[in-house]
Amino acid sequence: xxxxxxxxxxxxxxxxxxxxxxxxxxxxxxxxxxxxxxxxxxxxxxxxxxxxxxxxxxxxxxxxxxxxxxxxxxxxxxxxxxxxxxxxxxxxxxxxxxxxxxxxxxxxxxxxxxxxxxxxxxxxxxxxxxxxxxxxxxxxxxxxxxxxxxxxxxxxxxxxxxxxxxxxxxxxxxxxx
Amino acid sequence: xxxxxxxxxxxxxxxxxxxxxxxxxxxxxxxxxxxxxxxxxxxxxxxxxxxxxxxxxxxxxxxxxxxxxxxxxxxxxxxxxxxxxxxxxxxxxxxxxxxxxxxxxxxxxxxxxxxxxxxxxxxxxxxxxxxxxxxxxxxxxxxxxxxxxxxxxxxxxxxxxxxxxxxxxxxxxxxxxxxxxxxxxxxxxxxxxxxxxxxxxxxxxxxxxxxxxxxxxxxxxxxxxxxxxxxxxxxxxxxxxxxxxxxxxxxxxxxxxxxxxxxxxxxxxxxxxxxxxxxxxx
Numbered sequence: 301x302x303x304x305x306x307x308x309x310x311x312x313x314x315x316x317x318x319x320x321x322x323x324x325x326x327x328x329x330x331x332x333x334x335x336x337x338x339x340x341x342x343x344x345x346x347x348x349x350x351x352x353x354x355x356x357x358x359x360x361x362x363x364x365x366x367x368x369x370x371x372x373x374x375x376x377x378x379x380x381x382x383x384x385x386x387x388x389x390x391x392x393x394x395x396x397x398x399x400x401x402x403x404x405x406x407x408x409x410x411x412x413x414x415x416x417x418x419x420x421x422x423x424x425x426x427x428x429x430x431x432x433x434x435x436x437x438x439x440x441x442x443x444x445x446x447x448x449x450x451x452x453x454x455x456x457x458x459x460x461x462x463x464x465x466x467x468x469x470x471x472x473x474x475x476x477x
Numbered sequence: 478x479x480x481x482x483x484x485x486x487x488x489x490x491x492x493x494x495x496x497x498x499x500x501x502x503x504x505x506x507x508x509x510x511x512x513x514x515x516x517x518x519x520x521x522x523x524x525x526x527x528x529x530x531x532x533x534x535x536x537x538x539x540x541x542x543x544x545x546x547x548x549x550x551x552x553x554x555x556x557x558x559x560x561x562x563x564x565x566x567x568x569x570x571x572x573x574x575x576x577x578x579x580x581x582x583x584x585x586x587x588x589x590x591x592x593x594x595x596x597x598x599x600x601x602x603x604x605x606x607x608x609x610x611x612x613x614x615x616x617x618x619x620x621x622x623x624x625x626x627x628x629x630x631x632x633x634x635x636x637x638x639x640x641x642x643x644x645x646x647x648x649x650x651x652x653x654x655x656x657x658x659x660x661x662x663x664x665x666x667x668x669x670x671x672x673x674x675x676x677x678x679x680x681x682x683x684x685x686x687x688x689x690x691x692x693x694x695x696x697x698x699x700x701x702x703x704x705x706x707x708x709x710x711x712x713x714x715x716x717x718x719x720x721x722x723x724x725x726x727x728x729x730x731x732x733x734x735x736x737x738x739x740x741x742x743x744x745x746x747x748x749x750x751x752x753x754x755x756x757x758x759x
Contacts, residue, residue, distance in 0.1 A: 337757055348604070350597035359596030365608060373694030375626075375755070378687055382623040387615035388579075390608060391599070395592055397522060413522060413590060420590045422523045458634065458756055 321477040322360070324349030325436060328471045329364055331445075334463040342369035342380065351474065356400050362472070363393040366416075383455050384417045392416040403430055403437075412443065421449040428470070436475045443468040513583035516553040518546075519566050521591040525550025529568035529591070536561040561613065566591060572598050579613035622685045629680035633752060636673040643667045644745050647738065651724060664721055667714055674710050674748075678703075695754050702751040709744025716740055 327347040333340040346368035351360040366386035371377055381387065395413040402408055408430055412423040428441035446464045447454050454461035519529040529546040533554050544552040546568075557580050564587055567573040571591035578587055592598065599609055643666040649659030681703075692700070719734035730737070 348602040350601050352595060352597050354595050357593075359593055361592070361597040361599070361602065363599060363602055363604065371694075373696060374690055374692050375694065375696035375699075378619065378690060379623055379626075382616075382619040385616060387619050388577075388611035388613060390611050391604070393599070395522075395590070395596070397593065397596070411522070415590060420520070420588055457630075459631070 320353050322349075322351030322353075322358075322474045323477045324362060324472055325475045326473040327362070327364075328469075329369075330469045331369065332467050332469070334465070335457055336460055337457060340371050340376065340462075342371040342377065344368040344370070347472075349472070349474070353400055358398050358400055358402075360396040360398070361393065362396075363391045366390055366392055379455055383452050384450070386417070389416070389418045406430065408439075414443070414445070414449075417450040417452055419450040421445070436473050438471070438473050440469075440471045443470060512556040512558045513580045513585055514553060514555050515557055515562075515564070515578070515580060515585050515587060516551065517587040517589065518550045519552060519568065519589050519591060520550060521568075521571055521593065526568050526571065526591060529566055529571075531564065531566045531589070533557060534563045534565070536563055564589065570594050572596060577610050618685045619687065622687065625680045625684040629677055629684070632673060632677040632680065636670060636677050637748070637752065639666050639670040639673060640745060640748060643670050644741070647741070651720065651730065651738070655724065657725070660721055660724060664717065667717055671710055671714050678707065698754040699751050702747045702754065705747035706744045706751060709740055709747060713737065713741045713744050 324347060326345075327349070328343060328345055329347055330341050330343040333342075344364050347362050347364035349360065349362035351358055353359075366384055367377075367381055367390065369377065369380070371380070393415045396410050398408070398410055402410075406429060408428045409425040410428060412426055414421050414423065423443060423445075426441060426443055428439050430437055430439045432438075445466045445468050447462075447466055448464055454464060456462070515533060517531075519526045519531065525546075527546055527548045527550060529550070529552070531544045531546065531552045531554065532541055533543075534541045535558065537560050542554050542557060544554045546552045559580050562578050562580055563575055564578055565573055565575045566589040568591060571594055574589050574591050576587060576589060578585070643663060646659065646663045646666055649655060650663035651660070716734050716737035719732070720730045720737045723730050723734055
Protein backbone atom coordinates (compact mmCIF):
# COMPACT_ATOMS: atom_id res chain seq x y z
CA UNK A 301 0.00 0.00 0.00
CA UNK A 302 0.49 1.90 -0.52
CA UNK A 303 2.08 2.80 1.08
CA UNK A 304 2.17 4.67 3.59
CA UNK A 305 3.96 6.21 5.70
CA UNK A 306 5.11 7.77 8.28
CA UNK A 307 7.20 9.01 10.32
CA UNK A 308 8.85 9.89 13.07
CA UNK A 309 9.94 11.69 15.81
CA UNK A 310 12.81 13.01 17.16
CA UNK A 311 14.35 14.05 20.07
CA UNK A 312 17.23 15.29 21.62
CA UNK A 313 18.16 14.86 25.00
CA UNK A 314 21.13 16.40 26.14
CA UNK A 315 20.61 19.15 23.81
CA UNK A 316 18.54 20.43 26.52
CA UNK A 317 21.13 22.97 26.51
CA UNK A 318 20.84 25.75 24.15
CA UNK A 319 18.40 26.98 21.67
CA UNK A 320 19.50 25.17 18.59
CA UNK A 321 18.59 23.31 15.50
CA UNK A 322 18.71 19.66 14.64
CA UNK A 323 18.92 17.86 11.34
CA UNK A 324 17.82 14.36 10.46
CA UNK A 325 20.93 12.53 9.34
CA UNK A 326 19.61 9.06 8.59
CA UNK A 327 16.23 7.43 8.81
CA UNK A 328 14.39 4.19 8.20
CA UNK A 329 10.63 4.34 8.20
CA UNK A 330 8.77 1.11 7.60
CA UNK A 331 5.08 0.31 7.60
CA UNK A 332 3.79 -3.19 8.16
CA UNK A 333 0.59 -4.58 6.75
CA UNK A 334 -0.91 -7.99 7.37
CA UNK A 335 -2.96 -10.18 5.05
CA UNK A 336 -3.70 -13.87 5.50
CA UNK A 337 -1.47 -14.61 2.50
CA UNK A 338 1.09 -11.85 2.87
CA UNK A 339 3.08 -9.89 5.39
CA UNK A 340 4.14 -6.65 3.75
CA UNK A 341 6.82 -4.24 4.87
CA UNK A 342 7.34 -1.01 2.97
CA UNK A 343 10.53 0.85 3.73
CA UNK A 344 11.66 4.39 3.06
CA UNK A 345 15.04 5.96 3.68
CA UNK A 346 14.04 9.23 2.01
CA UNK A 347 12.72 11.16 5.01
CA UNK A 348 14.02 14.63 5.72
CA UNK A 349 13.73 16.30 9.08
CA UNK A 350 14.57 19.35 11.04
CA UNK A 351 14.22 20.40 14.65
CA UNK A 352 14.15 23.88 16.07
CA UNK A 353 14.38 24.72 19.75
CA UNK A 354 13.26 27.98 21.22
CA UNK A 355 12.20 29.14 24.65
CA UNK A 356 12.34 25.69 26.17
CA UNK A 357 10.36 24.00 23.41
CA UNK A 358 11.58 21.99 20.45
CA UNK A 359 9.52 21.65 17.26
CA UNK A 360 10.39 18.83 14.90
CA UNK A 361 9.16 18.21 11.39
CA UNK A 362 9.83 15.01 9.49
CA UNK A 363 8.55 14.42 5.97
CA UNK A 364 8.92 11.63 3.45
CA UNK A 365 7.58 11.20 -0.08
CA UNK A 366 4.79 8.62 -0.03
CA UNK A 367 6.13 7.07 -3.22
CA UNK A 368 9.52 6.48 -1.60
CA UNK A 369 8.20 3.49 0.36
CA UNK A 370 9.40 0.29 -1.24
CA UNK A 371 7.87 -3.10 -0.44
CA UNK A 372 9.88 -4.97 -3.08
CA UNK A 373 6.83 -5.25 -5.36
CA UNK A 374 6.27 -2.35 -7.76
CA UNK A 375 2.69 -3.39 -8.47
CA UNK A 376 1.81 -3.39 -4.78
CA UNK A 377 3.64 -0.11 -4.21
CA UNK A 378 1.62 1.57 -6.94
CA UNK A 379 -1.57 0.22 -5.44
CA UNK A 380 -0.55 1.49 -2.03
CA UNK A 381 0.22 4.85 -3.59
CA UNK A 382 -3.27 4.89 -5.05
CA UNK A 383 -5.18 3.96 -1.91
CA UNK A 384 -3.09 6.42 0.10
CA UNK A 385 -3.90 9.15 -2.46
CA UNK A 386 -0.15 9.63 -2.77
CA UNK A 387 -0.28 11.41 -6.13
CA UNK A 388 -2.59 14.06 -4.71
CA UNK A 389 -0.91 14.23 -1.30
CA UNK A 390 2.69 13.31 -2.08
CA UNK A 391 4.20 13.74 1.39
CA UNK A 392 3.65 12.20 4.76
CA UNK A 393 4.62 14.61 7.50
CA UNK A 394 5.08 14.23 11.21
CA UNK A 395 5.16 17.14 13.64
CA UNK A 396 6.31 16.86 17.20
CA UNK A 397 6.64 19.48 19.92
CA UNK A 398 8.58 18.58 23.03
CA UNK A 399 10.05 20.38 25.96
CA UNK A 400 13.82 20.55 25.72
CA UNK A 401 14.22 18.45 28.83
CA UNK A 402 11.96 15.68 27.53
CA UNK A 403 14.91 13.47 26.85
CA UNK A 404 16.13 13.23 30.36
CA UNK A 405 15.04 9.57 30.46
CA UNK A 406 15.78 6.80 27.94
CA UNK A 407 12.15 6.73 26.86
CA UNK A 408 10.47 9.76 25.40
CA UNK A 409 6.70 10.03 25.21
CA UNK A 410 5.69 12.27 22.35
CA UNK A 411 2.44 13.58 20.93
CA UNK A 412 2.55 13.21 17.16
CA UNK A 413 0.61 15.00 14.48
CA UNK A 414 0.73 13.09 11.23
CA UNK A 415 -0.56 14.28 7.89
CA UNK A 416 -1.02 11.54 5.38
CA UNK A 417 -3.39 10.81 2.53
CA UNK A 418 -4.98 14.22 2.96
CA UNK A 419 -5.90 13.50 6.57
CA UNK A 420 -4.42 14.56 9.88
CA UNK A 421 -4.18 12.12 12.78
CA UNK A 422 -2.93 12.68 16.30
CA UNK A 423 -1.20 10.09 18.43
CA UNK A 424 -0.77 10.73 22.11
CA UNK A 425 2.15 9.65 24.23
CA UNK A 426 3.90 7.44 21.71
CA UNK A 427 6.97 5.89 23.29
CA UNK A 428 10.38 6.29 21.66
CA UNK A 429 13.72 5.04 22.87
CA UNK A 430 16.73 7.23 22.39
CA UNK A 431 20.45 6.83 22.78
CA UNK A 432 23.17 9.37 22.36
CA UNK A 433 26.42 8.44 20.68
CA UNK A 434 28.92 11.21 20.39
CA UNK A 435 27.35 13.98 18.43
CA UNK A 436 24.29 12.07 17.30
CA UNK A 437 21.08 10.95 18.90
CA UNK A 438 19.30 7.82 17.75
CA UNK A 439 15.55 7.56 18.12
CA UNK A 440 13.48 4.44 17.60
CA UNK A 441 9.89 3.50 18.20
CA UNK A 442 6.66 2.35 16.62
CA UNK A 443 3.69 4.51 15.72
CA UNK A 444 0.41 2.59 16.19
CA UNK A 445 -1.18 3.84 12.97
CA UNK A 446 -4.25 2.33 11.36
CA UNK A 447 -5.78 2.66 7.93
CA UNK A 448 -8.94 4.17 9.34
CA UNK A 449 -6.92 6.94 10.98
CA UNK A 450 -6.39 8.27 7.47
CA UNK A 451 -9.68 7.13 5.92
CA UNK A 452 -7.90 4.63 3.69
CA UNK A 453 -9.97 1.79 2.29
CA UNK A 454 -8.14 -1.45 3.06
CA UNK A 455 -6.63 -2.93 -0.10
CA UNK A 456 -7.70 -6.50 -0.73
CA UNK A 457 -6.20 -9.56 -2.33
CA UNK A 458 -8.39 -12.42 -3.47
CA UNK A 459 -11.32 -10.46 -2.05
CA UNK A 460 -9.78 -10.52 1.44
CA UNK A 461 -8.91 -7.07 2.83
CA UNK A 462 -5.71 -6.40 4.75
CA UNK A 463 -5.90 -5.79 8.49
CA UNK A 464 -6.64 -2.27 9.65
CA UNK A 465 -3.50 -2.05 11.77
CA UNK A 466 -0.54 -0.48 10.03
CA UNK A 467 2.22 0.03 12.60
CA UNK A 468 5.06 2.24 11.43
CA UNK A 469 8.52 1.52 12.73
CA UNK A 470 10.73 4.58 13.06
CA UNK A 471 14.50 4.64 13.35
CA UNK A 472 16.26 7.96 13.05
CA UNK A 473 19.60 9.52 13.68
CA UNK A 474 19.70 13.23 14.50
CA UNK A 475 22.62 15.57 14.80
CA UNK A 476 22.85 19.19 15.89
CA UNK A 477 23.25 21.75 13.12
CA UNK B 478 -65.91 39.22 -14.54
CA UNK B 479 -63.66 41.03 -16.94
CA UNK B 480 -60.58 40.12 -15.05
CA UNK B 481 -59.39 37.55 -17.58
CA UNK B 482 -60.78 39.20 -20.59
CA UNK B 483 -59.03 42.50 -20.19
CA UNK B 484 -56.15 42.71 -22.70
CA UNK B 485 -53.66 44.35 -20.36
CA UNK B 486 -54.45 41.88 -17.62
CA UNK B 487 -53.90 38.92 -19.95
CA UNK B 488 -50.56 40.36 -21.03
CA UNK B 489 -49.60 40.92 -17.40
CA UNK B 490 -50.56 37.36 -16.46
CA UNK B 491 -48.73 36.00 -19.48
CA UNK B 492 -45.60 38.01 -18.64
CA UNK B 493 -45.76 36.95 -15.02
CA UNK B 494 -46.05 33.33 -16.08
CA UNK B 495 -43.11 33.64 -18.43
CA UNK B 496 -41.05 35.28 -15.68
CA UNK B 497 -42.05 32.56 -13.19
CA UNK B 498 -41.06 29.84 -15.65
CA UNK B 499 -37.78 31.59 -16.36
CA UNK B 500 -37.05 32.03 -12.67
CA UNK B 501 -37.96 28.41 -11.94
CA UNK B 502 -35.84 27.10 -14.79
CA UNK B 503 -32.94 29.42 -14.13
CA UNK B 504 -32.67 28.61 -10.46
CA UNK B 505 -30.62 25.42 -10.93
CA UNK B 506 -28.42 27.19 -13.47
CA UNK B 507 -27.71 29.96 -11.01
CA UNK B 508 -26.94 27.38 -8.35
CA UNK B 509 -24.42 25.76 -10.68
CA UNK B 510 -22.85 29.06 -11.58
CA UNK B 511 -22.51 29.86 -7.89
CA UNK B 512 -19.71 27.30 -7.67
CA UNK B 513 -18.56 24.94 -4.97
CA UNK B 514 -18.23 25.34 -1.23
CA UNK B 515 -14.96 24.55 0.53
CA UNK B 516 -15.02 24.14 4.28
CA UNK B 517 -12.93 22.60 7.01
CA UNK B 518 -11.23 23.01 10.34
CA UNK B 519 -7.94 24.72 11.14
CA UNK B 520 -6.05 23.07 13.96
CA UNK B 521 -2.68 23.23 15.64
CA UNK B 522 -1.35 20.41 17.78
CA UNK B 523 -4.80 18.88 17.84
CA UNK B 524 -6.68 21.97 19.01
CA UNK B 525 -8.77 24.27 16.85
CA UNK B 526 -7.53 27.72 15.87
CA UNK B 527 -9.95 30.66 15.89
CA UNK B 528 -9.56 33.72 13.66
CA UNK B 529 -7.24 31.96 11.24
CA UNK B 530 -7.25 33.41 7.75
CA UNK B 531 -7.90 30.94 4.94
CA UNK B 532 -7.29 31.91 1.32
CA UNK B 533 -8.23 29.94 -1.77
CA UNK B 534 -6.33 30.94 -4.91
CA UNK B 535 -7.44 29.64 -8.28
CA UNK B 536 -4.23 28.46 -9.93
CA UNK B 537 -5.54 29.15 -13.43
CA UNK B 538 -7.10 32.58 -13.00
CA UNK B 539 -5.24 33.88 -9.94
CA UNK B 540 -8.52 34.90 -8.35
CA UNK B 541 -8.65 34.56 -4.59
CA UNK B 542 -11.37 34.10 -2.01
CA UNK B 543 -10.92 34.41 1.74
CA UNK B 544 -12.56 33.32 4.94
CA UNK B 545 -11.83 33.44 8.65
CA UNK B 546 -12.30 30.63 11.12
CA UNK B 547 -14.89 30.95 13.86
CA UNK B 548 -14.38 30.08 17.52
CA UNK B 549 -14.57 26.38 16.66
CA UNK B 550 -11.84 26.73 14.04
CA UNK B 551 -14.31 26.24 11.19
CA UNK B 552 -14.14 28.08 7.90
CA UNK B 553 -16.31 28.14 4.79
CA UNK B 554 -15.50 29.58 1.38
CA UNK B 555 -18.39 29.69 -1.08
CA UNK B 556 -18.79 30.29 -4.81
CA UNK B 557 -15.57 28.62 -5.93
CA UNK B 558 -15.58 27.76 -9.64
CA UNK B 559 -14.24 24.25 -10.34
CA UNK B 560 -10.49 24.05 -10.81
CA UNK B 561 -7.13 23.61 -9.14
CA UNK B 562 -6.63 25.73 -6.02
CA UNK B 563 -3.85 26.57 -3.62
CA UNK B 564 -5.27 26.87 -0.13
CA UNK B 565 -3.25 28.78 2.43
CA UNK B 566 -4.01 29.13 6.11
CA UNK B 567 -2.33 31.40 8.58
CA UNK B 568 -2.90 32.70 12.07
CA UNK B 569 -1.03 34.82 14.55
CA UNK B 570 1.70 32.79 16.18
CA UNK B 571 1.71 30.11 13.48
CA UNK B 572 3.52 29.45 10.22
CA UNK B 573 1.55 29.74 7.02
CA UNK B 574 0.47 26.35 5.73
CA UNK B 575 -0.52 25.64 2.13
CA UNK B 576 -2.28 22.76 0.43
CA UNK B 577 -3.36 21.99 -3.11
CA UNK B 578 -6.89 20.84 -3.83
CA UNK B 579 -9.01 20.20 -6.85
CA UNK B 580 -12.45 21.74 -6.52
CA UNK B 581 -14.86 19.63 -8.48
CA UNK B 582 -18.04 19.19 -6.53
CA UNK B 583 -19.80 20.90 -3.73
CA UNK B 584 -19.36 20.65 -0.83
CA UNK B 585 -15.68 19.88 -0.34
CA UNK B 586 -13.79 19.50 2.91
CA UNK B 587 -10.16 20.38 3.70
CA UNK B 588 -8.71 20.43 7.18
CA UNK B 589 -5.41 22.24 7.68
CA UNK B 590 -2.97 21.82 10.52
CA UNK B 591 -0.77 24.77 11.46
CA UNK B 592 2.67 24.66 13.02
CA UNK B 593 3.85 27.13 15.63
CA UNK B 594 5.81 30.12 14.38
CA UNK B 595 9.47 29.26 14.30
CA UNK B 596 8.78 25.57 13.80
CA UNK B 597 10.38 24.00 10.73
CA UNK B 598 8.39 24.06 7.51
CA UNK B 599 8.52 21.89 4.41
CA UNK B 600 10.52 24.64 2.71
CA UNK B 601 13.16 24.23 5.40
CA UNK B 602 13.46 20.55 4.47
CA UNK B 603 14.44 21.40 0.92
CA UNK B 604 11.62 19.67 -0.91
CA UNK B 605 11.03 21.04 -4.39
CA UNK B 606 7.54 22.20 -5.43
CA UNK B 607 7.24 19.10 -7.61
CA UNK B 608 7.71 16.97 -4.52
CA UNK B 609 5.21 18.81 -2.35
CA UNK B 610 2.44 19.63 -4.81
CA UNK B 611 -0.03 16.94 -5.64
CA UNK B 612 -1.58 16.27 -8.98
CA UNK B 613 -5.26 15.45 -9.35
CA UNK B 614 -4.59 14.11 -12.84
CA UNK B 615 -1.92 11.71 -11.62
CA UNK B 616 -4.22 10.56 -8.84
CA UNK B 617 -7.04 10.04 -11.35
CA UNK B 618 -4.68 7.93 -13.46
CA UNK B 619 -3.75 5.83 -10.43
CA UNK B 620 -7.41 5.45 -9.49
CA UNK B 621 -8.30 4.26 -12.98
CA UNK B 622 -5.33 1.89 -13.03
CA UNK B 623 -6.29 0.32 -9.71
CA UNK B 624 -9.94 0.09 -10.73
CA UNK B 625 -9.09 -1.75 -13.94
CA UNK B 626 -6.60 -4.06 -12.23
CA UNK B 627 -9.16 -4.94 -9.56
CA UNK B 628 -11.54 -6.01 -12.32
CA UNK B 629 -8.64 -7.89 -13.94
CA UNK B 630 -8.00 -9.71 -10.67
CA UNK B 631 -11.64 -10.64 -10.04
CA UNK B 632 -12.34 -11.70 -13.61
CA UNK B 633 -9.11 -13.67 -13.62
CA UNK B 634 -10.21 -15.64 -10.59
CA UNK B 635 -13.69 -16.21 -12.01
CA UNK B 636 -12.19 -17.36 -15.31
CA UNK B 637 -10.30 -20.07 -13.45
CA UNK B 638 -13.63 -21.84 -12.86
CA UNK B 639 -14.63 -22.46 -16.51
CA UNK B 640 -10.97 -23.14 -17.28
CA UNK B 641 -10.89 -25.90 -14.71
CA UNK B 642 -14.23 -27.23 -15.92
CA UNK B 643 -12.92 -27.27 -19.49
CA UNK B 644 -9.89 -29.29 -18.43
CA UNK B 645 -12.04 -31.74 -16.44
CA UNK B 646 -14.34 -32.37 -19.39
CA UNK B 647 -11.48 -33.02 -21.81
CA UNK B 648 -11.63 -36.76 -21.32
CA UNK B 649 -15.29 -36.85 -22.25
CA UNK B 650 -14.49 -35.06 -25.48
CA UNK B 651 -11.52 -36.98 -26.82
CA UNK B 652 -10.79 -39.96 -24.62
CA UNK B 653 -11.92 -43.50 -25.18
CA UNK B 654 -15.22 -42.56 -23.66
CA UNK B 655 -15.49 -39.45 -25.75
CA UNK B 656 -18.93 -38.64 -27.10
CA UNK B 657 -20.44 -35.99 -29.31
CA UNK B 658 -22.21 -34.42 -26.36
CA UNK B 659 -18.95 -34.52 -24.40
CA UNK B 660 -17.20 -32.66 -27.22
CA UNK B 661 -20.00 -30.09 -27.35
CA UNK B 662 -19.78 -29.51 -23.61
CA UNK B 663 -15.99 -29.27 -23.74
CA UNK B 664 -16.10 -26.85 -26.68
CA UNK B 665 -18.74 -24.71 -25.04
CA UNK B 666 -16.79 -24.45 -21.80
CA UNK B 667 -13.61 -23.73 -23.76
CA UNK B 668 -15.32 -20.92 -25.65
CA UNK B 669 -16.59 -19.39 -22.41
CA UNK B 670 -13.10 -19.63 -20.94
CA UNK B 671 -11.50 -17.97 -23.95
CA UNK B 672 -14.05 -15.16 -23.95
CA UNK B 673 -13.61 -14.47 -20.26
CA UNK B 674 -9.84 -14.76 -20.56
CA UNK B 675 -9.54 -12.07 -23.21
CA UNK B 676 -11.95 -9.84 -21.32
CA UNK B 677 -9.72 -10.29 -18.26
CA UNK B 678 -6.62 -9.53 -20.29
CA UNK B 679 -8.18 -6.34 -21.65
CA UNK B 680 -8.38 -4.80 -18.17
CA UNK B 681 -4.68 -5.43 -17.63
CA UNK B 682 -3.35 -4.50 -21.04
CA UNK B 683 -5.28 -1.24 -21.21
CA UNK B 684 -4.87 -0.16 -17.58
CA UNK B 685 -3.05 3.23 -17.53
CA UNK B 686 0.70 2.96 -17.17
CA UNK B 687 2.56 5.02 -14.60
CA UNK B 688 5.63 6.65 -16.17
CA UNK B 689 8.95 6.05 -14.51
CA UNK B 690 7.93 2.84 -12.76
CA UNK B 691 10.47 0.06 -12.66
CA UNK B 692 8.86 -3.36 -12.45
CA UNK B 693 10.00 -5.28 -9.36
CA UNK B 694 8.82 -8.30 -7.46
CA UNK B 695 6.35 -11.09 -8.20
CA UNK B 696 4.60 -9.07 -10.89
CA UNK B 697 7.58 -9.81 -13.13
CA UNK B 698 6.83 -13.55 -12.97
CA UNK B 699 3.13 -12.80 -13.44
CA UNK B 700 3.88 -10.90 -16.63
CA UNK B 701 6.33 -13.51 -17.89
CA UNK B 702 3.72 -16.22 -17.49
CA UNK B 703 1.32 -14.11 -19.55
CA UNK B 704 3.64 -14.66 -22.49
CA UNK B 705 2.91 -18.38 -22.13
CA UNK B 706 -0.79 -18.51 -21.35
CA UNK B 707 -1.62 -15.60 -23.68
CA UNK B 708 -0.50 -17.30 -26.90
CA UNK B 709 -1.75 -20.56 -25.38
CA UNK B 710 -5.23 -19.13 -25.09
CA UNK B 711 -5.14 -18.30 -28.80
CA UNK B 712 -3.68 -21.61 -29.93
CA UNK B 713 -5.75 -23.88 -27.71
CA UNK B 714 -9.16 -22.98 -29.17
CA UNK B 715 -7.76 -23.02 -32.70
CA UNK B 716 -6.27 -26.48 -32.25
CA UNK B 717 -9.37 -27.56 -30.40
CA UNK B 718 -11.55 -26.58 -33.33
CA UNK B 719 -9.42 -28.72 -35.65
CA UNK B 720 -9.56 -31.65 -33.27
CA UNK B 721 -13.30 -31.20 -32.86
CA UNK B 722 -13.78 -31.33 -36.62
CA UNK B 723 -11.61 -34.42 -37.00
CA UNK B 724 -13.39 -36.26 -34.22
CA UNK B 725 -16.77 -35.24 -35.60
CA UNK B 726 -15.81 -36.88 -38.88
CA UNK B 727 -14.93 -40.03 -37.02
CA UNK B 728 -11.21 -39.56 -37.62
CA UNK B 729 -8.45 -39.95 -35.12
CA UNK B 730 -7.00 -36.65 -34.08
CA UNK B 731 -3.95 -36.11 -36.22
CA UNK B 732 -1.55 -33.50 -37.45
CA UNK B 733 -1.17 -30.26 -35.60
CA UNK B 734 -4.49 -30.79 -33.86
CA UNK B 735 -2.88 -33.53 -31.80
CA UNK B 736 -1.00 -30.80 -29.93
CA UNK B 737 -4.27 -29.42 -28.56
CA UNK B 738 -4.06 -31.34 -25.30
CA UNK B 739 -0.43 -30.44 -24.59
CA UNK B 740 -0.91 -26.77 -25.45
CA UNK B 741 -4.06 -26.61 -23.33
CA UNK B 742 -2.33 -28.22 -20.36
CA UNK B 743 0.63 -25.84 -20.63
CA UNK B 744 -1.73 -22.89 -20.88
CA UNK B 745 -3.77 -24.00 -17.88
CA UNK B 746 -0.67 -24.57 -15.73
CA UNK B 747 0.81 -21.19 -16.71
CA UNK B 748 -2.50 -19.53 -15.91
CA UNK B 749 -2.67 -21.17 -12.51
CA UNK B 750 0.91 -20.18 -11.74
CA UNK B 751 0.18 -16.61 -12.81
CA UNK B 752 -2.60 -16.42 -10.21
CA UNK B 753 -0.39 -17.97 -7.54
CA UNK B 754 2.54 -15.69 -8.37
CA UNK B 755 0.69 -12.63 -7.12
CA UNK B 756 -1.35 -14.36 -4.45
CA UNK B 757 1.11 -16.34 -2.41
CA UNK B 758 4.45 -15.14 -1.12
CA UNK B 759 7.11 -17.60 -2.19
